[in-house]
Structure formats: structure tokens, C-alpha cells
Amino acid sequence: MFDVQFITHFTASISYPDSARIALEGGCRWVQLRMKDVSEEELKNTAMHVQELCRQYGATFIIDDRVDLVKEIGADGVHLGKLDMPIKEARKMLGKGFIIGGTANTFADIRQHVADGADYIGCGPFRFTTTKQKLSPILGLDGYRSILVQMQEEGLTIPIVAIGGITREDIPSLKALGLSGIALSGGILKAENPVLEMETIIRLTE
Numbered sequence: 329m330f331d332v333q334f335i336t337h338f339t340a341s342i343s344y345p346d347s348a349r350i351a352l353e354g355g356c357r358w359v360q361l362r363m364k365d366v367s368e369e370e371l372k373n374t375a376m377h378v379q380e381l382c383r384q385y386g387a388t389f390i391i392d393d394r395v396d397l398v399k400e401i402g403a404d405g406v407h408l409g410k411l412d413m414p415i416k417e418a419r420k421m422l423g424k425g426f427i428i429g430g431t432a433n434t435f436a437d438i439r440q441h442v443a444d445g446a447d448y449i450g451c452g453p454f455r456f457t458t459t460k461q462k463l464s465p466i467l468g469l470d471g472y473r474s475i476l477v478q479m480q481e482e483g484l485t486i487p488i489v490a491i492g493g494i495t496r497e498d499i500p501s502l503k504a505l506g507l508s509g510i511a512l513s514g515g516i517l518k519a520e521n522p523v524l525e526m527e528t529i530i531r532l533t534e
């Protein structure tokens with residue numbers, strides 16, 4: 329099993345809910361709502377809409393950054409980075425019934441997230457991407473290899489999802505590394521036929 333998480337991103341032509349629907353229609357069953365610089369009202373309304381879509385498709389629905397909103401609307405989980413609420417605190421607020429993902433760029437980050445109670449790691453960036461500003465150092469395949477070796481040496485088994493500039497061409501090599509999955513946005517949203525692109529990516533991960 330190689331998981332695929334679709335992450336929403338603002339585009340002029342595809343709304344956030346439509347992008348989630350595209351991912352779901354293409355067979356993705358893990359959606360992260362990531363909305364930056366929007367009002368509280370827009371975020372909450374969109375989150376409830378995307379949550380409903382995810383429920384219709386039996387997909388997991390997580391929200392970027394916002395532990396409070398996840399708790400309020402009963403989403404499946406949250407993704408947290410270095411500038412967000414610490415994972416330990418989020419776990420205290422959410423308890424064990426919610427998924428908590430943590431961002432990592434190094435093995436030390438992963439070790440800390442495991443100690444703090446994360447469920448999975450979004451590890452990257454794999455390569456340069458314009459979807460996120462202020463990127464951490466790029467890992468490439470060698471970066472993941474080195475992290476996975478260190479995890480094995482210390483007996484850490486948390487799922488690692490690669491992220492950052494991933495396209496369909498990368499899937500065979502990322503899969504071969506022994507990662508748990510990928511998270512991607514632009515690879516779908518910039519495709520000529522986004523639903524078909526997701527279908528292709530899902531097929532490549534099977």
C-alpha cells in the first residue's frame with residue numbers, strides 16, 4: 329500500500345472544493361485542505377464542504393495548521409509544521425482519535441515527532457516547488473535514503489510521506505525507497521486533465 333495525499337492549493341481556475349472533488353473522482357482517498365491567507369469564515373465553510381465530499385467518497389480529510397477547526401468540525405486530523413501548534417500540545421487537545429501529521433526535513437525532526445505522538449510524517453521537500461514559500465533544504469532521493477536508513481537503525485517505524493514537486497514520473501523511484509506514500513498538489517492541479525492525472529498516479533502507486 330502506497331498512500332496518496334492530495335493537498336489543495338489556490339488556483340485562479342479551480343476552486344478548493346472542486347480541486348478536492350477532482351482528486352476524489354480520480355481515486356484519491358486522502359485529502360488535506362491547505363488554505364493560506366483566507367478569512368475564518370471562508371476557511372470554515374470550505375472545510376465543511378470538503379469534509380462532506382470526503383465523506384461521500386469514504387476519504388480521509390485532514391486540515392493544514394488548524395487544530396481548533398479540526399476539533400470543531402470533527403475532521404479526521406491535522407497537519408502541523410514547525411511554525412504551527414507543537415504536536416505534543418495538539419495531541420493533548422485532540423486525544424488519540426485524530427490523525428496528526430508532522431512536517432520533517434531531517435531525521436532529528438522525525439525522532440522528535442515520534443516522541444511527541446505524531447501519526448505520520450510529511451517529509452520534504454523532495455524537489456523545488458512553488459506551491460510553498462520558504463522551503464527547507466531539498467532532500468532528493470538520497471535525502472530520503474539517508475533518513476530511512478537512520479530510522480531503521482533506531483527502529484522507528486512511523487509512516488513517511490514524501491512531499492514537494494512530485495509528479496507521476498517520480499512514483500516508481502519513491503516507491504522503491506520504501507516510503508509510505510506521497511503528498512502532492514501541483515502535479516494534479518497543473519495537469520491538462522487533473523482527474524485523469526490522479527487516476528494515473530493512483531494506478532502507478534498500486
Ligand SMILES: Cc1ncc(COP(=O)(O)OP(=O)(O)O)c(N)n1
Nearest residue numbers: 392407408409410431450451491511
Ligand atoms: C503532508 C504534508 N507535509 C508537509 C506539509 C507542510 O506543512 P508546514 O511545514 O506546516 O507548511 P504549510 O503547509 O503550513 O505551509 C504539509 N502541509 N503537508
Ligand SMILES: Cc1ncsc1CCOP(=O)(O)O
Nearest residue numbers: 457459460492493512513514
Ligand atoms: C505543503 C508543502 N510542504 C513542502 S512542499 C509543499 C507543497 C507540495 O505541493 P506540490 O506537490 O505542488 O509541490
Ligand SMILES: [Mg+2]
Nearest residue numbers: 393408409412
Ligand atoms: Mg503549517
